[in-house]
Each structure stands twice: as C-alpha cells, then as structure tokens.
Amino acid sequence: MLDNIIEDRDFAALMQKSVEGLIIYLFEKDEHFGILCKIENITFEPPLPREIASEFRAMTLFFLAGYTFETANIIGENLIFEAGFGSDNFGSIVTVPLHSIVQIIVDETPLLINLSNYKKEIEKVKVAETLGVENSMASFLSNPENSKFLKK
Incomplete structure (x- = not known):
C-alpha cells in the first residue's frame, strides 16, 4: 500500500x-x-x-x-x-x-x-517503453507476410 x-x-x-x-x-x-x-x-x-x-x-x-x-x-x-x-x-x-x-x-x-520515489517511476516508464518496442517487433516478425520488408 x-x-x-x-x-x-x-x-x-x-x-x-x-x-x-x-x-x-x-x-x-x-x-x-x-x-x-x-x-x-x-x-x-x-x-x-x-x-x-x-x-x-x-x-x-x-x-x-x-x-x-x-x-x-x-x-x-x-x-x-x-x-x-x-x-x-x-x-x-x-x-x-x-x-x-x-x-x-x-x-x-x-x-x-x-x-x-521519483526515480523508480522514471525507470518503470523506460522499461515499459523498451518492452513495448520489443513486443511490437516480435509481433511484426511473427507475420510471415512482413518478411518482404526486411533487408536481406
């Protein structure tokens, strides 16, 4: 609490x-x-x-x-x-x-x-942003149709 x-x-x-x-x-x-x-x-x-x-x-x-x-x-x-x-x-x-x-x-x-505990609040936002980017990329890569957008 x-x-x-x-x-x-x-x-x-x-x-x-x-x-x-x-x-x-x-x-x-x-x-x-x-x-x-x-x-x-x-x-x-x-x-x-x-x-x-x-x-x-x-x-x-x-x-x-x-x-x-x-x-x-x-x-x-x-x-x-x-x-x-x-x-x-x-x-x-x-x-x-x-x-x-x-x-x-x-x-x-x-x-x-x-x-x-202000710093802890900032760290939570940074972690959430990082996870959001990683999850977004994972979703993008999981669709085989998106392979055409990747550089070879």
Whole structure:
C-alpha cells in the first residue's frame, strides 16, 4: 500500500511542490538551511575533481549559508547554488533537482521529509517503453507476410 503512494506520479509532484514551497519560504525568511539529497541526480559545473567527488555518499547533505545561501535560487525544477569544495575551496555551481531533495533541515531538525520515489517511476516508464518496442517487433516478425520488408 505504501509503495503505491510513494511511487505515484501525483504524490511525487505534490512532494516536489512542497519542497519548492518550503525553500521559497526559507529564502523569504532569510533562514539558512540544509538539504539532504540523492547525489546521483546532482550536477556540478565545472565538474568536481575526482578526489572531491569520490568523498560524496549516495545521500549527501549540503548546508546553504553565507555565500552559498546568497547565490541560491530555484530555476525551473532545480535548486541552484554556488559552493566551494575541498581544502582548496574548489568553486562549482550545483544543480539539485527538487525531486532529489529528501530532507530540508533547519537547526538539525528536519522540517520536511520527501518520501516520494521519483526515480523508480522514471525507470518503470523506460522499461515499459523498451518492452513495448520489443513486443511490437516480435509481433511484426511473427507475420510471415512482413518478411518482404526486411533487408536481406
């Protein structure tokens, strides 16, 4: 039952809207916050050096304060901010899809927990599309009359 909810597209959209609304609220209140997010969906421009990128875990916490907070913005369906990484403070623009944010945290307390499983929904669509193409081709090839359309 729970899987039916967290994997539902409408639930994912509702959670994304909640994430966006809370971040906008925190921006308006000038309140620094942290985001715990799925690192696999995040992009860095320029890309981080391998020694820095390899330190990230599957779920990574970014704290938006100071300069990072000042540069943060929501553009489309992404939270974008500039941050420095590593001992050399390597600068990169970080793009975090809102659906990848699992928690929003203020003063070590989660204000929002996003339980939606958006990626799984995307994978289901891709698998269904792949199966559809394979089934369509199998149907086409099963008819002997269609052999005239095949290259020899």
